[in-house]
Amino acid sequence: SEMVMLLEWWSGTDCTLYTDPKSYHKYGKENAIVILNHNFEIDFLCGWNFCERFGVLGSSKVLAKKELSYMPIIGWMWYFLEIVFCKRKWEEDRKTVVQKLLNLRDYPENFWFLIHCEGTRFTEQKHQISMQVAEAKGLPKLKYHLLPRTKGFAVTVQCLRNVVSAVYDSTLNFRNNENPTLLGVLNGKKYHADLYVRRIPLEDVPEDEQECSTWLHKLYQEKDAFQEEYYRTGTYPAVPTIPPRRPWTLLNWLFWALLLLYPLFKLLINMINSGSSLTLASFAFVIIIASVGVRWMIGVTEINKGSTYGNNDNKQNPK
Secondary structure (H helix, E strand, O other): OHHHHHHHHOOEEEEEEEHHHHHHOOOOOOOOOEEEEOOOOOOHHHHHHHHHHHHHHHHHEEEEEEEEHHHHHHHHHHHHHOOOOOOOOOHHHHHHHHHHHHHHHOOOOOEEEOOOOOOOOOOOOHHHHHHHHHHHHHOOOOOOOOOOOOHHHHHHHHHHHHOOEEEEEEEEHHHHOOOOOHHHHHHOOOEEEEEEEEEEEEHHHHHHHHHHHHHHHHHHHHHHHHHHHHHHHHHOEEEEOOOOOOOOHHHHHHHHHHHHHHHHHHHHHHHHHHOOOHHHHHHHHHHHHHHHHHHHHHHHHHHHHOOOOOOOHHHHOOO
8 A cells, every 4th residue: 555655646657547348347346367467667566556446455466476475564464465475386386376375265355366477577588588488389479478377377267266257367568668667656756557458257268277278378479469559559459547546545654654753753853862872873774774675675676686587497497
């Protein structure tokens, strides 16, 4: 909620949704599996933005890498909010992931479960390696996506069938070749995001794992075509709309700011008035450590500091 407030109210980033009007009224009123391309540093933040606007931010879930669970505050919070973590080694992950997904069958609220089927953010190096794998396996090559990893998606569909109503195939882009960053959002820079969402009933997704894998590869070929169309025309083949912005993230931020900033400011004044060099030095040290910690967390989102997942792994074991 705090981070969505930064995107919506601080930077004022515009997020336009392109979708079928017949599907629009179902968003936020059903459980869904969300497939999103993984090209941008703030794609997760734009996803949270749409979750908030359809009232499912508090019940949004994701299949995330295990390292994120160790991140201060956010990672700890995710652990208790039933986020599904994986080590990205399927032989070790399968049992844990299945158990976590089965737990979601009893979740009391409507939820959206996000899965980045590409497994890692898009870079030219990873794309080159991924297309080598596609050629070796006789799969169609993609221009704007990495080859999807199908096992996690197939298991997600199997575990959540009859609980989830649809797959939301989502493709995110930014206008005018913008290169959005979390640091830019924190600095108040405004971006212009376009999100194309297709609602696909879950009964249209095959149950058999091999057929499900084939279906997902075909889906990514279609996503590639949508991406090509966007680069050519600057728009998607659907009706654009901007879901109404709700005040709750701003009110939440104001509540915590009023609750915390006054006593912190009062503490700072008392420390300055004390005249103790040791106290002031200790306070300055804490501020520096906090700043370094925040910058480190921002670095987790930066593409140029992303994981090597999909590089060496694909070279050694193209699955």
